[in-house]
Amino acid sequence: MTTSTKREAQAQERRNQLIDVARRLFAEKGMERTSIRDIADAAGVAPGLIYHYFENKDALFWAIIERHNPLAEMTALFAQAETLPVREFMLLAATRGYALMGERQDLLRIVFHEALSRPEMLQRIRVLQQMGIALLVGYLNGRIAAGELRPHNAEATARMLVGSILALRLTGAPAEPYITDIIDNLLCGVAAP
Amino acid sequence: MTTSTKREAQAQERRNQLIDVARRLFAEKGMERTSIRDIADAAGVAPGLIYHYFENKDALFWAIIERHNPLAEMTALFAQAETLPVREFMLLAATRGYALMGERQDLLRIVFHEALSRPEMLQRIRVLQQMGIALLVGYLNGRIAAGELRPHNAEATARMLVGSILALRLTGAPAEPYITDIIDNLLCGVAAP
Amino acid sequence: MTTSTKREAQAQERRNQLIDVARRLFAEKGMERTSIRDIADAAGVAPGLIYHYFENKDALFWAIIERHNPLAEMTALFAQAETLPVREFMLLAATRGYALMGERQDLLRIVFHEALSRPEMLQRIRVLQQMGIALLVGYLNGRIAAGELRPHNAEATARMLVGSILALRLTGAPAEPYITDIIDNLLCGVAAP
């Protein structure tokens, strides 16, 4: 029992190691430019071993995705939304989103990269993204109902916010001053009074 | 003279055909998943011929990019910016940008895809993107000077606009009602008055 | 332990087999006219396997050279030079050199062939050749010092000897009577007394 448990733990560790190594390499060079041998070398194991843990390269890819789901964290963040004024919370959420995309930047690259060339990927990505937007839309509509935001199409706002943050990351732009400016623009508008 | 011109014209035609075929395939499957043979087959041509027209696969890629450069059109659009009120022109520009990304959606996929995994591509693409943003920033600062927009960081606004439109395209969302809402949000803000 | 050793031994054997097969084919048709597939077929092996053992075709070439380096044997021969009179030793050395070029005739063909069209090969080969000549020059100068040969430019003699033997091999001439005649000519000259 104990031994088998130890074995299992060891196996789990090895599995995670392979996932992490693969994530790094995939992010650096893209999935196709990363060979199984590259991964094996970087992990210090033989190429054959990878097939002991994953059916094939694609399965390894999905394992990476599954291991890093950012939705949980975002959900937690929105749960405490009510405790802050609108502007503060939006700043917080935007900053956190920006940071998250940074922490998982390699993942972001992988996902985007693959999503753009593999329809079945795109499908799975859109589901996630839809959930993110839904979270945001829910919050915004709550604020509208509370009279803190003027009545309007919340989905457009949500898309603006996500798109703007995403664009910052994609272009390598820094968080400040852009994030603050974005939120202020969004809240107050840029038209002359 | 006539003959040589005819020959040249034919060659140009063939070149364009190859570019178009490649564009389609690259967009469908990604550049790496598209083999030279795939392109040749789709064009009804021997694989070797492609190397008669393009030095290698990468050169073919850049030929695609060059053939469809949206910058010229955008520049022309901004040249007549003064003739319209702010809101009208921004709607027009956003709509045109959205449409352009649509017409060139396959191109967009290709460019994104490659940019994400090949630093030297990212470099060249950022140059283009920077020029687009500069165009927009120039316009916005003009409107600020004219007192039509309140003084603010125009670059943040430009990035919001581009990011928002891009996000629409990437998520497959329709132009309306989003574009109008986005422009209105941007101009007037979403905060309650 | 035993198993890994067996594996290693097997791998070494396979490596040597590939070297030998390649040596034969390279000698028969020249390196460029021999494809990796030719080698693989002749060895009864998949083409990819060759790249498991050698980085590329060139590396395979150098592996052939390294496996059959005649310098060690020649060095050993010259170590016992003192035990024989000049004429006997020179006959022995010439005969041994002729034999060696025969045993390695295919190698000779390969080396010459490549040396003639690839500067970087010529470079590496000249180093080897220089060492051979140096060996001979050292010996000759020793004999001059010992008063057995008249004082003269030993390098010219060394080059004559090597050139003469090489020419025999290149033209397919037999060892006898040429070698004896060559040595005698070299020692006594052909001028009438």
Next chain:
Amino acid sequence: MTTSTKREAQAQERRNQLIDVARRLFAEKGMERTSIRDIADAAGVAPGLIYHYFENKDALFWAIIERHNPLAEMTALFAQAETLPVREFMLLAATRGYALMGERQDLLRIVFHEALSRPEMLQRIRVLQQMGIALLVGYLNGRIAAGELRPHNAEATARMLVGSILALRLTGAPAEPYITDIIDNLLCGVAAP
């Protein structure tokens, strides 16, 4: 008539140009590493034109060989052999041979290169070489009959001479002092008196 003659002359010129260009390139990089396109580019013509003048690449190769036969010159040289003392003439012949191999060094490279990998080439080369040796043997036997050289196997001497000179060229060694030393060694021997 005149026109056709002019045309013919022009054609002959073009033919020779192609031969010369090909000779240079073949010598530089070897025949296989030189493509028809390389030759065409260097000559400033279209690839197709080469096939107007030569059936294929091999025919072009043979045309090069035929255009540059060194035998005529050597025969002329030996015709005046009697006018000089042995040592002087042998020096002259050796020097001339060395020079010839230099002038035609590129040709030498080509011939050697191809001879080593193509049996039918080797055959043709050996015929030429045999004629060269025969020329030399005839001379040497004449000198022996005249009492200027001691009676001995002239063919061995001829092979020594040719081999020595060839080795100088192949190793890139300079003419002097080697040639003089070689002739002196050959005439007087290197043994202590």
Next chain:
DNA sequence: CATGAATGAGGGTTCATTCAT
């Protein structure tokens, strides 16, 4: 005489994957 578009076989090489050990 001259062009250069077009062919298609074959080159070296990479790589996901399998399997005996």
Next chain:
DNA sequence: AATGAATGAACCCTCATTCAT
């Protein structure tokens, strides 16, 4: 659990050669 030898298909690219113009 782990190895690494072995496979074979596919890749990008080169090139001698042909032929309509």
